[in-house]
Amino acid sequence: MIPVKNLRPFEGHPYKVLDNDEMNSLIESIQEQGILTPLVVRPIENTDEYEVISGHRRLHAAEKAGITEVPALIYALDRDAAAIAVVDSNLHREHILPSEKAFAFKLKLDALNHQGIACGQVGHKSRDDISDTESGRQIQRYIRLTYLVPGLLEYMDDGKMALSVGVELSYLNTDLQYAVLDAMAQEDCTPSYAQAVRMKNMYREEMLTEDEIYSIMCQEKANQKEKVSFKADMLRRFFPKNYTTQDIEKAILLIVEADYRRRQRNRDDGAR
């Protein structure tokens, strides 16, 4: 058993310990049964304190439940091995926020690379070695999210903004990311993937300004544009049987254009 006051969260711990329904039920179960699964910890050198590797939520719940001592398994791991263990023990959780995943993957990649250097291994660990479930490319995308400002990360964690949108916005500098955040708040919307790509491209061409961001955000998204459509059989009887739908489309455009020109001529004649 270790006193709760001697336990510290792992430095750089990427996970949020939230007071939600899941946490409340954990607190209730600890209060009712008084049983807690042992935490995994490592000793902090030259102190009587321990860093939590696995069990940050259980520790938080125990504190809330008023418990002063918790069971723990003590492992003498170095900082890199501990970082890898922290990430691995949490990545298997069912509910994990995009920002948590992002910082977790980054923490693990840094630890693996540092381990490689420390052990004198040739080269770095590949991004493909970070996760069993995600591809290296996908991990790279998650790590890009660590370049997002906190406000944009919150939108992602709340499920209001897509991962791919966040990845594209992560290439903007901090000022422009905040400008996007302002535009999102004012327009009460989030950018689509296409809009985010446009912003990134304009930023690379040094053409992205706050005004441009507002202008892009105010534009209708492709799926919000009005459309005019006809059922093919409504029009089929007006065209030869060998006409394809593309032929019909072209023919209609020619007819509409001719009608437009006729009306313009009539208007010009009337004005004289």
Added chain:
DNA sequence: GGATTGGTGACATTGTTGTA
């Protein structure tokens, strides 16, 4: 110089969602 790795772009495929 060749091998390895990280970072990224481009593109394809698949699943999801909103709309008519």
Added chain:
DNA sequence: TACAACAATGTCACCAATCC
């Protein structure tokens, strides 16, 4: 229910940096 648009993800390829 069909369709289009969007989003997530994987694959391939390229370039630059680093190491041997």
